[in-house]
Structures are given as structure tokens and as C-alpha cells.
Amino acid sequence: MTSLWLDVLRPIPTDDFEPLASYDDVIVGAGLTGLVTALLFARRGHTVAVLEAGTVGGLATGSSSGLVSLLQGAQLQKIRQRTYQGVVDAYAEGSREAFSWLLDYTEGAGVDVERRDAYSYATTRRGLERVDSEYFVGRRAGLDLVKTLKVDVPFNTLGAVRLRDQAQLDPRELVAALAADVRALGGIIVENAHVTGVEAGDPATTHTSQGDVRSERVHLTTGAPILDRGLYFAKTTPRRSLGMAFSGVDDDDLPGALYRSVDAPSRSIRRHRGDLIVSGNTHGTGRAASETALAQDLEDWTTAHWPAARRRRAWSGQDYATLHGVPFVGFLPRGRGRVFVATGYDSWGMTNAVSAARMLVADVIGDDSPWMTTLHHRVTLPAAIGWGLGANAAVAWHFARGWTKALATPVSAGELPGEGEGVVGSEGLSPVARSTVAGESCALSAVCPHLGGIVSWNDQESTWDCPLHGSRFTPRGEVIEGPATRGMTPRPL
Structure with a gap:
């Protein structure tokens, strides 16, 4: 299921792959983080190449909420509970700068932006405690938050915190x-270039499905890092959220503001x-038993609550939560100072992607802001470890x-799922995954090629999803998103 933003696609011009070409910076992933990183480097005169396994903005960014807000549900208190106030302050400052950068950029680029107030609201007493906590933590971090009982929604709420003029x-x-501006500055953007590995030599070599390229540095801006160095797959938790558009x-x-619940299940x-x-x-x-x-x-x-609403689009998107609620950005361990990573936006990718891109560029040019230094050197406390x-x-x-x-x-040799269904079972001691989509039946090993988990069928997206670290695959077993870098193994029907 494609998102509202991908409902009507206009083509985004890209470039041909040039094998063995050399660049200053190779960026893996043409989502928001990758394109902002490429643009900032290109503005400084670096030669850049953005390598995208699919299409530009077609995965995490294309399935995102499109919200640009400094009030992020109950995110600030989550960070405070697992770290300390200095980290909250640094995160808030980075978000403020990202917010300003993004709005300045969209104004200059002619991208339409709607400014609206944002609310984090509660429907339970426990949620009301979260609202109060977010208010105090956010105010201490410098946000002009206001508590209110007036929430313009057609269901009961107990209170909310408001931040004016978000987007x-x-x-x-x-x-x-962003892609047009990167290419106008001489940058290269290549689609369908699936990166399978990186050698951190001098220069670094990036291996792709279309060939190899060389560069001084490589920046991994995929949802989950495609390299296991640093064990980020064990430090982040993949999560999916559903989105719907109703006419x-x-x-x-229609609501006149941006509303986000602090209770579970989440509602935006x-x-x-x-x-x-x-x-x-x-x-x-x-x-999930069933998406x-x-x-x-x-x-x-x-x-x-809106009886006249009629669903016209449904989709889901994926993001990654970190131990402490703050993204991981910086040098990749065992990357010899040439490989960098950005991951773990915890559902707030519009501001965190820009913050991460600015940090990646600052790490190279040596121009860290104080908030960047704090986030780089934060201490992992027992709460985050737990x-x-x-x-x-x-x-x-x-x-x-x-x-x-x-x-x-056990499944029999001739057993095939019905249309739109997927089943997991065993042939002897071998786990198998079978599906039928659009009349085509496929059989695969049910073992995820990343670390051996058994995949499950996503009946909303018609994909195989790994419950361990979030790798996802098409019914034919092709990789949609990592950390897996290769597809599932085909089996005979």
C-alpha cells in the first residue's frame, strides 16, 4: 500500500551509474537525511553521489507523516527518563535549528508548507501525567509550551500541551x-543501486548491484545501517505505524491543528x-498478528468519531527507536574514520533527519555546535541500558x-496460500515461507538472511517482515529494507 504522498507521482530526474567513479562523499539512501547531507556537502564544493536501492524518497520519507514539529508527543520526557537534562536541551536545540533550516529551505525552494499549532493530548489520567511531564521538561528545554483543556476534537480529552506555529x-x-538542487550543484543521484557492502580502505569502496564506486567517505543514511559494525541492529528497535487518508x-x-496522543494506542x-x-x-x-x-x-x-469519513488511502511506514530516544549519528565503529552512520529517529524523522545531516557534515568539516558535542558524548545511563x-x-x-x-x-509440498496470503511452516527441518500475490505463488526459505530469524507475513503490505531487526522482503524475497543486504533464499514450490 502506497502512502498519500506517493498517490500521484511526478518523476524525479536521476543519473546513470558510473562504475569505478570517485567522489568525495558517497551517501547511501536517497531519503531526507541522505539528500540534505548531499546538498550540504555539495554547497561546500564536495563531489557527491547518492546511491538509492529503490526510488528517491520512496521508502521511509515517502511513508512519513510530513509533520515538522518541536512538540513530539512525549518524546522529550522519554529522553529525560533515560538520560539527563543536558541531552534533552541538546536534542531540543538541534531540533530547533533543523526546524528553522527546513522552513528556510522550503521557502526558497517553493515547497508548500502549512503552519499550524501542535498539541500533545491525553485521554487517560496516566496520559495527563505525561502531558504535565512533557510540559515541564519541554519548558526547561526552552520550548514555549502552554497547558490547555481546549482540544478541538470530537472525543473526550483530559488536557493537552500546545506549541504554536508548527508545520x-x-x-x-x-x-x-532537494534532489534537483543536489544535481544542480553537480551531485549524482542513482536509483536502483542496491548497496551490498563497504570496504573502509583508502579510498573507501562501496559495492552495489550496479558495480563499485570509490570515495573519501561513505555515509549510511538508510533506516537501519546496512553494515553490522557497531551492532546498531541490537541498539535500535524497528517499529511500524499505520497511516490513513479519509475524504x-x-x-x-476537520481538525484545525496537529494533534498527537500521548496514550496507547497512538493516535495522530x-x-x-x-x-x-x-x-x-x-x-x-x-x-503484529495482522496489520x-x-x-x-x-x-x-x-x-x-467522524461518521462521514471514507477511507481513500492506507499505508504503513517504518522507523527505529533507540535506547535513549536520541538518534545515533557519527563515526561507524571499525570504519577507519571513513564510514559514518545516522539512524534511530523514533518516528520524528522530519527534524531528526535534518539534525543528523548537519551533524554528519559537521563531523567531516570539524565545525560541531555545542549541542552536537553533547549528543556525541552523552553517557548511557542504567535506565537506557535496561x-x-x-x-x-x-x-x-x-x-x-x-x-x-x-x-x-508442517506444510505439504502442494499446499499453496490463497490470494493475498502468506504462510510459514516447515518441510522436514527447513522453515519455508509461501505466498500468493496477484496470482503468483512463491516459495522461499523462511529464515531471514540477516541473523536467522523466522519472517512473518505482513497482510497489509504483502511483504515478509523479520520480527528481530526489521528487515523486509517482497513476496519474491527481494530486500525492501535492511539491515539485511541480500534477499531470502528461493525454494521450489
Whole structure:
């Protein structure tokens, strides 16, 4: 299912791959982080190449919310609970600078931006405590937050915190403008160049499905790092969130602000160009019994409060949560100072992507701001370590559960799923994954090629998703997103 932003595509011009070409900086991933990084380097006279496995802005950025806000649900208190106030202050300052940079850029590039107030609201007493905590932590970090009881939504709330004059935009329009500016400055953007590895030599060599290129530096700006150095797959947790666009709601009944719940299940509500946009039901990748059921739940909730709403688009997107709520940005361990990484935006990619891009460039040119220095040198406290241990215990549980369930479910040689279905079972001692999509049946090894987890069927997106570290694959087993760098192994039907 494609997002609202990918509903009507306008082509984004790109370039041909040049084998063995040399650049100052190779950027892996043509989402928001990668394109802003490329633009900032190109403005400084660097030769840059952006290598994208799919299409420009077609994955995480194209499935994002398009919200540009410094009020981010209950994010600041999450960071404060797992770190210390200095890190909260640095994160808030980086977000402020990213917000200003992005709005300045969109104004100059002619990208349409809507300015609206943002609210984090509560529907339970526990949620109200979170609202109060976000207010105090945010005020201490310098945000002009206001507590209020007035929340213009058609259901009961107990209170909210408000931040004036935040923004929303179409992320596809943004990446199109960024790509054009990168190419105008001499940068190269290549689609369908799946990166399979990086050698951190002098120069660095990046291996792709179209050949190799060389560069002084390589910047990994994919959702999850495609290299296991640094073990970032064990330091982040992949999560998916559902989004829906509804038509049919009278203009007077559409929300006039940007609303985000602090309670579970998550609910984000706003209007965009005459549509009602509702997102939420965040869950671990590959761990939902049925994404279709989660989508139906979100639709039922919406029509219960906006009876005239009619679903016209549904999609889901993926992001990664870190131990402490702050992205990982900087040198990749064992990268010999030539490989850099940015990951872990925790559902707030519009500002965190820009902050990360600015940090990647500052690391190279040696121009760190004080907030960057704080984030680079933060101390991992016991609260964050405890969260990480719990997350990795869940990974181990899903590993064992997947293998046990697969081996306990034998499938016959001629057994094929129905249309739109996928099943996991075993042939002897071999876990197998079978699916039928658009009349085509496929059989694969059910073992994720990253670290051996057993994949599960995503009935909303018709994909195979790994519940361990979030790798995703097409029904044919081709990689959609990492950390896996190769596809699932085909098996005979």
C-alpha cells in the first residue's frame, strides 16, 4: 500500500551509474537525511553521489507523516527518563535549528508548507501525567509550551500541551526539490543501486548491484545501517505505524491543528488539503498478528468519531527507536574514520533527519555546535541500558518463538496460500515461507538472511517482515529494507 504522498507521482530526474567513479562523499539512501547531507556537502564544493536501492524518497520519507514539529508527543520526557537534562536541551536545540533550516529551505525552494499549532493530548489520567511531564521538561528545554483543556476534537480529552506555529508538508515535494538542487550543484543521484557492502580502505569502496564506486567517505543514511559494525541492529528497535487518508468530512469538522496522543494506542490527527489524516497503532515490525486488523481498528476508531469519513488511502511506514530516544549519528565503529552512520529517529524523522545531516557534515568539516558535542558524548545511563536489555530479550523470544512455531507446522509440498496470503511452516527441518500475490505463488526459505530469524507475513503490505531487526522482503524475497543486504533464499514450490 502506497502512502498519500506517493498517490500521484511526478518523476524525479536521476543519473546513470558510473562504475569505478570517485567522489568525495558517497551517501547511501536517497531519503531526507541522505539528500540534505548531499546538498550540504555539495554547497561546500564536495563531489557527491547518492546511491538509492529503490526510488528517491520512496521508502521511509515517502511513508512519513510530513509533520515538522518541536512538540513530539512525549518524546522529550522519554529522553529525560533515560538520560539527563543536558541531552534533552541538546536534542531540543538541534531540533530547533533543523526546524528553522527546513522552513528556510522550503521557502526558497517553493515547497508548500502549512503552519499550524501542535498539541500533545491525553485521554487517560496516566496520559495527563505525561502531558504535565512533557510540559515541564519541554519548558526547561526552552520550548514555549502552554497547558490547555481546549482540544478541538470530537472525543473526550483530559488536557493537552500546545506549541504554536508548527508545520506540515508533502515529503515527496520536499525530496524532489532537494534532489534537483543536489544535481544542480553537480551531485549524482542513482536509483536502483542496491548497496551490498563497504570496504573502509583508502579510498573507501562501496559495492552495489550496479558495480563499485570509490570515495573519501561513505555515509549510511538508510533506516537501519546496512553494515553490522557497531551492532546498531541490537541498539535500535524497528517499529511500524499505520497511516490513513479519509475524504468526505466537512471542512468545518476537520481538525484545525496537529494533534498527537500521548496514550496507547497512538493516535495522530490532522487535516491536509481537504483530507482527514489519521495515523497510529504503532507496533513492532513483524510482530503484529495482522496489520490489516490494525488498519481496520484505526478506520473503525476514525469513523466512530467522524461518521462521514471514507477511507481513500492506507499505508504503513517504518522507523527505529533507540535506547535513549536520541538518534545515533557519527563515526561507524571499525570504519577507519571513513564510514559514518545516522539512524534511530523514533518516528520524528522530519527534524531528526535534518539534525543528523548537519551533524554528519559537521563531523567531516570539524565545525560541531555545542549541542552536537553533547549528543556525541552523552553517557548511557542504567535506565537506557535496561531498556536495551529488555528490547534484546524480546528479540531472543521472537527468535525462539519463530523457529518453534515454524517447525511445529508442517506444510505439504502442494499446499499453496490463497490470494493475498502468506504462510510459514516447515518441510522436514527447513522453515519455508509461501505466498500468493496477484496470482503468483512463491516459495522461499523462511529464515531471514540477516541473523536467522523466522519472517512473518505482513497482510497489509504483502511483504515478509523479520520480527528481530526489521528487515523486509517482497513476496519474491527481494530486500525492501535492511539491515539485511541480500534477499531470502528461493525454494521450489
